[in-house]
Amino acid sequence: MFGYSGRILEVDLGNGDIHEFPLSIDLAEMFIGGLGLNTRLILNYLKPRVNPLSDENPIVLGVGPLVGAGVVGAVKAMATTKLPSTGTIATCSGGGGLAYAMKKAGYDHIVIRGASDKPVYIEVSDEDVRINDASSLWGLDAYETTCRLKKKHYGSSVLSIGEAGEKLISWSICLIDNISHLGRGGLAAVMGVKKLKAVVVYGGCKVKLANPEGVKSVLSRVRERIKRYSQLLKGIAKYGMMVGIGNWANSRMLVYNNYRSIHTKLRDGFLDEYLKIKVRSIGCPGCPGPCKGVFKINGLEKPLPEPLNIAIAFTLRLNDCSLSSGVKLLYEATRHGIDCLNLTPFLEFLVETYESSKLSIKDIGFKPELNVKSMEKLVEYMLKCEGICSYIRMSGWRGLFERFGLDLEKYAPNCKGLSIIFDPRSNFGAESFGHVTNPRGHEGPVQLTVISGRDENSIRKYLSRIGCSEDDVSKVFRNGLFNIALYTRHVEDWLYILNSLGLCRRESIALLYDIDTCAELYTYTTGIRIQPRDLKMAADRIHTLERLINCREGAGRDKYPDRWLEPLILDGQEIYLMDYFKRRMISRDDIEDFINQYYRERGWNTVNGFPTIERIRELKLADLNIQ
Numbered sequence: 025m026f027g028y029s030g031r032i033l034e035v036d037l038g039n040g041d042i043h044e045f046p047l048s049i050d051l052a053e054m055f056i057g058g059l060g061l062n063t064r065l066i067l068n069y070l071k072p073r074v075n076p077l078s079d080e081n082p083i084v085l086g087v088g089p090l091v092g093a094g095v096v097g098a099v100k101a102m103a104t105t106k107l108p109s110t111g112t113i114a115t116c117s118g119g120g121g122l123a124y125a126m127k128k129a130g131y132d133h134i135v136i137r138g139a140s141d142k143p144v145y146i147e148v149s150d151e152d153v154r155i156n157d158a159s160s161l162w163g164l165d166a167y168e169t170t171c172r173l174k175k176k177h178y179g180s181s182v183l184s185i186g187e188a189g190e191k192l193i194s195w196s197i198c199l200i201d202n203i204s205h206l207g208r209g210g211l212a213a214v215m216g217v218k219k220l221k222a223v224v225v226y227g228g229c230k231v232k233l234a235n236p237e238g239v240k241s242v243l244s245r246v247r248e249r250i251k252r253y254s255q256l257l258k259g260i261a262k263y264g265m266m267v268g269i270g271n272w273a274n275s276r277m278l279v280y281n282n283y284r285s286i287h288t289k290l291r292d293g294f295l296d297e298y299l300k301i302k303v304r305s306i307g308c309p310g311c312p313g314p315c316k317g318v319f320k321i322n323g324l325e326k327p328l329p330e331p332l333n334i335a336i337a338f339t340l341r342l343n344d345c346s347l348s349s350g351v352k353l354l355y356e357a358t359r360h361g362i363d364c365l366n367l368t369p370f371l372e373f374l375v376e377t378y379e380s381s382k383l384s385i386k387d388i389g390f391k392p393e394l395n396v397k398s399m400e401k402l403v404e405y406m407l408k409c410e411g412i413c414s415y416i417r418m419s420g421w422r423g424l425f426e427r428f429g430l431d432l433e434k435y436a437p438n439c440k441g442l443s444i445i446f447d448p449r450s451n452f453g454a455e456s457f458g459h460v461t462n463p464r465g466h467e468g469p470v471q472l473t474v475i476s477g478r479d480e481n482s483i484r485k486y487l488s489r490i491g492c493s494e495d496d497v498s499k500v501f502r503n504g505l506f507n508i509a510l511y512t513r514h515v516e517d518w519l520y521i522l523n524s525l526g527l528c529r530r531e532s533i534a535l536l537y538d539i540d541t542c543a544e545l546y547t548y549t550t551g552i553r554i555q556p557r558d559l560k561m562a563a564d565r566i567h568t569l570e571r572l573i574n575c576r577e578g579a580g581r582d583k584y585p586d587r588w589l590e591p592l593i594l595d596g597q598e599i600y601l602m603d604y605f606k607r608r609m610i611s612r613d614d615i616e617d618f619i620n621q622y623y624r625e626r627g628w629n630t631v632n633g634f635p636t637i638e639r640i641r642e643l644k645l646a647d648l649n650i651q
């Protein structure tokens with residue numbers, strides 16, 4: 025096969041069976057690769073309604089056909105599983121070297137089934153696949169685990185978990201090569217239940233291209249775009265995603281105090297101070313705008329996958345947290361494998377519920393305050409699974425509500441169990457409405473409407489660039505209104521195309537591509553002739569398949585937090601939910617109507633979001649017979 029490695033590896037940790045089978049070309053055409061094929065594959069392995077933290081929950085790792093083809097930014101590995109925080113099937117993406125390494129080892133996908141009874145790691149190379157003893161690694165943090173394994177397996181990429189994953193904490197994440205996260209929603213806990221400390225991948229295989237000259241000519245156009253956007257890319261290379269913090273502040277995105285208040289100003293010299301604690305930028309292989317950084321922490325240089333979290337999870341949310349304290353907190357959370365984007369909202373929730381006498385010190389285990397000391401205490405409690413943290417351990421917010429009652433839900437703004445990152449009262453773009461529609465309540469890196477103030481024309485151009493017809497675009501803006509439901513559907517399709525091809529969705533990379541370029545690259549890489557509309561159709565198919573599986577797993581109509589209908593407070597002024605252009609207020613009925621429109625647009629019924637039989641047939645999913 026061209027582009028694809030053409031092989032899928034299956035490892036059963038329960039009985040030690042290891043075997044491989046060929047990737048079917050028909051499936052590749054229908055589901056592209058990466059996220060798409062992961063979703064199709066998990067259907068074969070996941071029995072209905074299994075507990076995410078049982079040995080029956082499989083993990084599928086996958087990469088897209090552009091990975092290893094020399095395509096700029098084709099570096100993403102995907103992991104699909106049933107996540108413990110959300111209870112849904114969803115796919116998480118991560119950078120670093122894992123995706124390349126899988127292609128070098130000669131695999132497009134790795135399916136991990138069953139559970140070991142002792143700690144292990146999987147070693148995958150082009151010559152052999154082994155399940156190795158990991159007893160000496162169990163109990164180590166994710167950084168140390170990665171360092172030891174990289175030393176032992178020179179030139180490898182390492183996916184590892186920290187203590188949070190080992191202890192089955194549902195708000196846990198994995199690390200790839202110590203420079204990228206993978207698995208918000210509890211992938212690390214799913215590895216933990218399998219006693220799988222790490223996956224180590226390396227090899228020397230090369231990807232064969234169907235038309236190397238074609239790929240070369242498209243990439244020369246991509247390089248022209250890199251030159252055109254050199255200023256922006258230089259900014260990202262210098263500051264990482266922190267480059268956008270000023271825009272986030274202007275767009276009222278820096279929400280704190282448990283989604284009740286907003287910062288709109290950064291203190292003077294914020295970015296200069298940030299550059300003083302940053303040692304250098306790092307990124308995924310060949311990235312023209314590397315977004316990650318190395319920082320000096322406790323006298324040592326340490327990589328951090330998402331430096332923006334220093335500010336948005338710590339420094340701008342705690343009362344006494346300098347940037348250097350924020351770096352230390354982020355490092356502590358990351359090395360143990362705790363998802364800091366849930367950690368801080370959890371502390372804010374504890375402060376609010378404690379102050380309103382809903383929870384006591386006895387319930388929590390300590391007096392919660394919005395400061396560094398309390399945050400350190402919370403991390404300590406989380407890792408010991410003590411106090412309030414014993415309830416969120418295996419099922420996140422759901423565990424807490426089961427113990428203390430659903431009354432507490434209104435103090436915990438979340439979508440499907442993950443805390444909100446993009447508050448729609450600040451900015452009602454696809455990023456915030458996407459919290460509602462995404463199967464894990466979170467889609468990670470963002471697109472055009474993440475900041476406010478884009479004009480209609482630039483959104484229209486963007487929609488054309490990502491594969492919308494003129495009719496699609498005019499529907500988004502019908503009757504002079506901006507329809508967030510239809511807009512979100514198209515943005516989601518674009519992200520699913522990138523995730524299935526293996527391209528990074530961050531601005532540094534996504535702005536270099538459009539749907540025509542993606543279709544050309546796919547065709548020249550794989551030899552499978554595809555049109556842009558086929559890619560869009562495949563994205564729609566993948567969404568609907570994912571939705572079908574989740575409906576089988578118990579998903580119903582999507583929900584959103586009640587707090588979105590309360591005002592945010594800015595300097596004593598109340599900020600209510602408005603449309604993206606801030607022309608009109610958005611009510612509960614409007615949101616419900618947007619959900620209906622989103623479902624209709626996808627061909628799902630409006631009662632519970634189940635795909636209709638007509639849509640299932642249209643997308644050629646009827647043979648799968650999912651019930």
Ligand code: SF4
Nearest residue numbers: 119307308311315528
């Ligand atoms: S933008 Fe960041 S995540 Fe994307 S390829 Fe570059 S370094 Fe990796």
